[in-house]
Structures are given as structure tokens and as C-alpha cells.
Amino acid sequence: MGTKIPVTYLFVPADRPERYEKALASGSDRIIIDLEDAVRIDAKQAARMALRHADIDWERVVVRMNPAGSQFFEEDLLAVAETKVTTILLPKAERQSDIVDLLNALEREVEVIPQIETAKGLNELDQLLLAPCVRRVAFGHLDMAVDLGTANDWDSLVLARQTLVWRSRLHHKDPPIDSVTPAIDASEVFREAASAKRFGFGGKLLIHPKQVEPTLKAFAPSDQEVEWARKVLAALENSYGSAVAVDGKMVDKPVEDAAKRVLAALTTSEVDQSLYALIDKDKN
Incomplete structure (x- = not known):
């Protein structure tokens, strides 16, 4: 990252x-x-x-x-x-x-x-x-x-x-x-x-x-924003390509990108190691 x-x-x-x-x-x-x-x-x-x-x-x-x-x-x-x-x-x-x-x-x-x-x-x-x-x-x-x-x-x-x-x-x-x-x-x-x-x-x-x-x-992202972003990216990580909903709302590409931006604003120590690949995906 x-x-x-x-x-x-x-x-x-x-x-x-x-x-x-x-x-x-x-x-x-x-x-x-x-x-x-x-x-x-x-x-x-x-x-x-x-x-x-x-x-x-x-x-x-x-x-x-x-x-x-x-x-x-x-x-x-x-x-x-x-x-x-x-x-x-x-x-x-x-x-x-x-x-x-x-x-x-x-x-x-x-x-x-x-x-x-x-x-x-x-x-x-x-x-x-x-x-x-x-x-x-x-x-x-x-x-x-x-x-x-x-x-x-x-x-x-x-x-x-x-x-x-x-x-x-x-x-x-x-x-x-x-x-x-x-x-x-x-x-x-x-x-x-x-x-x-x-x-x-x-x-x-x-x-x-x-x-x-x-x-x-x-x-800095609020605690609520961070919690939401982690839920979104964790759900995507476990979806294996299937459609994902978080808090009753479908997660599409703009929602995924928004979640990545929230966690990218945190310091390295604050981001779950398991989410690094998802945050960095598509950067190049």
C-alpha cells in the first residue's frame, strides 16, 4: 500500500x-x-x-x-x-x-x-x-x-x-x-x-x-465511515465474485471505490492487513 x-x-x-x-x-x-x-x-x-x-x-x-x-x-x-x-x-x-x-x-x-x-x-x-x-x-x-x-x-x-x-x-x-x-x-x-x-x-x-x-x-474518516468501509471491503473479499449487499444496499463499483478511499486515508497501522490487496487493486 x-x-x-x-x-x-x-x-x-x-x-x-x-x-x-x-x-x-x-x-x-x-x-x-x-x-x-x-x-x-x-x-x-x-x-x-x-x-x-x-x-x-x-x-x-x-x-x-x-x-x-x-x-x-x-x-x-x-x-x-x-x-x-x-x-x-x-x-x-x-x-x-x-x-x-x-x-x-x-x-x-x-x-x-x-x-x-x-x-x-x-x-x-x-x-x-x-x-x-x-x-x-x-x-x-x-x-x-x-x-x-x-x-x-x-x-x-x-x-x-x-x-x-x-x-x-x-x-x-x-x-x-x-x-x-x-x-x-x-x-x-x-x-x-x-x-x-x-x-x-x-x-x-x-x-x-x-x-x-x-x-x-x-x-480523517469518522468511526462510522471506517466501520462501513471495512464491512464493504470484507464483504467483497468473501463474495468470490457474487453480488454483495451491505446494510441492505447493493455494492457496485462506485461504492467499492468510495470504501477504498476511506481506508486509504488511514495510516498503515490502522488498516487491516487482509484488506491491502483490495485497497490497492486497480491502482495501476
């Missing part, structure tokens, strides 16, 4: 290296060392120096560079090239060629997560999803709202969010990562994370360690 897809991505300012390990200890699946919005212009050089000297678990680290074409991008690239970073978040992504050029400059493969924050980026979404080393995209609703001239609430950005989910699925990519929630209150974070999950997102960007727990809870 494959590695669990990361759900939580916690930002930490690149110019605050004393917070790197604290962020990693927060329980977040990934941390994002941010060279962009979280760092003042006069602190960019210090941020890059801190990044270069970081001695951390790079497998759990994402670096958000400044946008391609910005005055800060080339120096960011030089700093990133001196690290062991395995994933880059590229903000305001609009061109596939920027991703190709980034990878060529690094002369090694890293995962690239394009962050969709503009109308042009949304219009170029297919090409960004098809770029090398892209497994998923992230949403930036605040900048998108500014670019579109809309409010930054859910109703105003429904089409943008649905487009990210739809096109990601079409191109067989991992579910996209939803944007940040400015509020720190756990109930508000949980509500927005649960809404993102219902929309089809597979993760969320976070700005505070207190947001990790409610986000993980929102994206």
Missing part, C-alpha cells in the same frame, strides 16, 4: 529558523518554510541564509519560493539548490515552462506544487498539472479573490475550488490542497477543513500550529 498523502502543510517564516523544529514537532504532515509572504523584503537575505544552514528532516519540508519572474526568484533558487529540499511550493504559478526551467536549474528532481492564485493560473491549470514532477496543486484563495475582484468567501470562489478538484481528478493527480484559514479558533478551522474535504480537497495550508489538530480531525 502506498504512502499516505500529506494532509497538513504548516507555514513557518524562513527567517525564523528557531521555529523550524517546533513546526516539525507540531504533528503536521509537512511544514512549509516560506521565503515569500511571511518574510519582509529586508529579511529575504537572512531567510535564505537560514534555509541554507538548516539541519532538519528535509523529507517533511516544503520550501515556498517567491514567484517565478519576481525580483527574488533567482536568489531563492540559488539558496534552494544548496539544500536537500524534496518539495517546492511555487506561488502564483501560471506557466508550465517556469516549472521546467526550475527543475533544469536545480539539475535534480523535486516535487513541485504549483499554487493557483490568479485567473491566469486557473486558466493554465491543465498545463500546470501536466508539468514534470507535479503530483498536486494548492489553492491560494486570498490572492485569487484580489485578482478576480471578488470577496474571499467560499460562495465567491466555488468555481475556482471545484475546478481544481475536477481537473486534478481528470489528470489522475492527488487531490489539491486548500488555502489557509486566517482564524485560529479550532471550531472555525475544523469547519473550513471539513468543507474543503466535502469539496474533494485532500489537504490544507495552515498558518498556526493550533490549526493542525482540527484539520487532521476534519480530514
